[in-house]
Amino acid sequence: MDLAVIFKAGKKHWVIALSGLIIPHIIVWVVAICIRDYMDPELRKYSSIGGIVSAIIITTFPVIYSILRDMQLLSSEIGRVALTTVIISDAVGITVIIAFEAVKQGEDKGINALYYICTVVGISGLVIGGIPQVMQWINRQTPEGKPVDQKYITATLLGVFVIAFTTDFIGAAIGNGPLWLGLAIPDGPPIGATIVHKSEVIMNDILMPFAYATIGLKTDIFVMSECWSCLTPLFALATMAIVSKLVSVVMAARFTDMSYRDSLAMGFMLSLRGQTEFLLYLHWTDLKIIKTPSFSLMVILTIIVTGICSPIIDFLYDPTRPYMINKKRTIQHTVQESELRILACIYDQESVASLFSLLDFANPTSSNPFTVFALYLVELLGRAAPVFIDHTKQNEDYWDTNNEAIHNAIKLYEEARTDCISMNFFTSITPQRTMYQDICEIALLNKVGFIILPFHKKCIEDGNDFSTAILRPGVQSANANTLSHAPCSVGILACKNAAAWGSLPTRSSNCIHRQFAMLFLGGPDAREALSLADRMVEHPDVSLVVVRFLASEYKGDDESERKLDDGVVTWFWVKNERNDKVVYKEVVVNNGFETVSAVQSLNDSVPIDLWITGRKNGINPTLLEGLSEWTDNPELGLVGDFFGINRF
Incomplete structure (x- = not known):
């Protein structure tokens, strides 16, 4: 999660995020006050009501990210809006939850709340203020193109347990410490990508199943029927929170001129629940705010809500719908003596020279000029949210060292052909499964008539056949999806002899x-x-x-x-x-x-x-x-x- 996104968020994101937080909070608090006398004594406390209400209403980034990733919506237009919105929601939500935790700590003695706030501020400041410098030092110690030393990765993973124990010891949720540590680690390679690569399999395939098994062992649906009357207030509170959240987000999305279908899809996206909520329910159990029947009710509600929302999102929103046009742009129907718009996709440095050679052989002239949109596609590694950079509008540093070399090559190419070619450079950092969405979106928005894709195999320099060629991982599926959904003509350039095409023609x-x-x-x-x-x-x-x-x-x-x-x-x-x-x-x-x-x-x-x-x-x-x-x-x-x- 990148908190810098908050400062770059537009009006749309802030309107949706704040509407989805403020309006449901007001509504649910009114309902909670009305039914407060029917709640359990521990749940009746204002600190308990505040913590539960906030946890139900606030949408967390890890949940949204994992579900949108599985649904291949990370790079879609509405997926980007949802991710930015939920980052704002998370930043506000963490503050609210910490505030209610402080109230909870101060119920016995007021001074405990002050100790809690000072400790949380001190630990979070130490982590977010000091850890980034350590991680940057590790990055500088790592040679370019080499993996990070194993001892640094081990120390970082051990640090997760240390910070988790520390935050749990002071009374904060055990998940807050690892979250702060994750925010402090620089995204992308080398350190960020290496940590993901080393820990992803263990986390997803071993630890997460055991975590869900723990949730299942603590859930008892049979005990719910024995005390349903005491669960009714909590059920009403949770249901009102979910419904008010959905309605307020849909209304805010419509206010920002999103279509009805997209507004509904956004509402259901921000209603998704998952692993973060399960962690909070366990925390409530530790604090004795809720007991087993209430815990079981919240777990079942979470599963039901996510189980209903996911297929509805899939039905309402198709990321390929914008590209499904009746007539595709083609070279054949581009008027002679007019501009031809071309999208040149770049997967690595080896594909640059052959792409530019092909552009030259397509014969741009002052009377038949080319406008070329060069898109450098990078696999999303070591970070969660996709990034799209328009280098003509943004002066943004990026960690991929190939980016600078490719950018310089594009500048030199354009300078040598200013009379017939104008270049626009973009960088897209996105999962390989959704790269085609960025390709098709740029082609559609810029009225591109021809897309050039490098082949998914690149030749070895000794000139052997493609049977011994090096594969570009994931490129084949990206090319196939682009061919299926592109709003214009697509050409795949398979270069058997890169050396022969390496020098740009004049x-x-x-x-x-x-x-x-x-x-x-x-x-x-x-x-x-x-x-x-x-x-x-x-x-x-x-x-x-x-x-x-x-x-x-x-x-x-x-x-x-x-x-x-x-x-x-x-x-x-x-x-x-x-x-x-x-x-x-x-x-x-x-x-x-x-x-x-x-x-x-x-x-x-x-x-x-x-x-x-x-x-x-x-x-x-x-x-x-x-x-x-x-x-x-x-x-x-x-x-x-x-x-x-x-x-x-």
């Missing part, structure tokens, strides 16, 4: 001449690929071979698609028939074997630097008959995978 006469080949099997994807190839052939150092594959006597063709193909191909040939750098040929084939043979003969006759093809399998299954069993990379399509990657 328009000098000394540039190496490139030979490209476009394989046209028909259909919308093939027509879009031909439009890209048409732009590339205008580059002075590019020659192009276009091969159109046709079935014998057009048997099996989709007639309507073939007519569209004829129109695009005719337009292309009329435009380039006098261009010596363009060769167009038609090949009639009867099966996939003949198609492979035709491409093999083309590759043997002249070395091809770039294969361009549509992803889908054309308008006639005859052209690729018998090749489907060879597909290893479905995101490239059968043609791209078999012809462009594996064989040549």
Whole structure:
């Protein structure tokens, strides 16, 4: 959890957070005063009522984060709003709970409350004020790219037990100390990411199941029926808190111009309960505020509320809905002599040079300028909330050392091509499963016509085939999801020879001449690929071979698609028939074997630097008959995978 988010939160976040705290508190306090005489003697105390009311109303960050992560909503628009809002709620909520704890401590002697507050302020100040300096020193001691020394990780994890014991000893909840320690540790690598990597499996797979087992052992649903009359006031209090929280958040979200569906989804998100509430119930039991029947009631209510809210959120909010448009932007329908907007995705430094080379070969000019949105995608490690940085508007430091190198490369590239290319640089730190959401959102908001994605395999420098290539973890699923949800055309750049593409081309006469080949099997994807190839052939150092594959006597063709193909191909040939750098040929084939043979003969006759093809399998299954069993990379399509990657 990053408390700096509080200072960057907008009006929307503050309105929703404060409305979801203040209004329910007022309503539930009024109800509590009305039914106070019917409560148990211990629960009847104002300190007990205040602690319980605050705990029920306040939404905690760990709960929201874990549920939204599992629902893959962390990078969604409403997910970001919910995370920022709940951080504000947490900051206010922790203060309120500490205040009521102080009142509880001072019930016997007033001086105890003062001792409690002074001790809490002293320990929290020591942790938050001193620990960050120690952690920064550890970061400086760790060589770049190396893991943090094991002794520092061990000391930090032992510190969790020490601070937990200390806060429990002074009367604060046992969970407050580890929370303060977590806030004091810098997020991201090396120290933050290493701690997560070392402890995540033990926490999630061993300790958390035992913690839930402890909750289950303390829960007794049968004892509830024996004293239901004494549970009725607590049940009414909890129900009113949940309902008032939901209604107030929905009203506040509508006030900030969110849609009805999104407002309802936000309300149910901030009504989620989980492990933090269970910890508080145990704390109440230790303080003898509630007994086993009341504890069991609160646990069951928590499970029911979360069990109801989660599927409702899933029904109300689909993060891909904004990208589901009727007409996608394409290169083919971008008017000539106009700006082409391109989103270039970057996963690591190795993908930068080949992406920029492809941009140059797409032939930006002063009359056909490019606006390029470069998005550097980083896996979320060592922190909870996703981060999105627009470097044209924010001057924000970021811990990833690759960021500076990539940013400098983008600046140099733009400076060399100011007459035809303008660059915008973004960094997105997000879980790999939801990277596609940021990609699609930027493409939609900036009216992008073409997205370029690096392939999920990067070559080893010795030039071996992709069978020995290095995988980019998680990139394949991100690319596949982008292809499914993108609001525009998407191209995947699979570079077999990074060294050959490493130097950025210029328009000098000394540039190496490139030979490209476009394989046209028909259909919308093939027509879009031909439009890209048409732009590339205008580059002075590019020659192009276009091969159109046709079935014998057009048997099996989709007639309507073939007519569209004829129109695009005719337009292309009329435009380039006098261009010596363009060769167009038609090949009639009867099966996939003949198609492979035709491409093999083309590759043997002249070395091809770039294969361009549509992803889908054309308008006639005859052209690729018998090749489907060879597909290893479905995101490239059968043609791209078999012809462009594996064989040549």
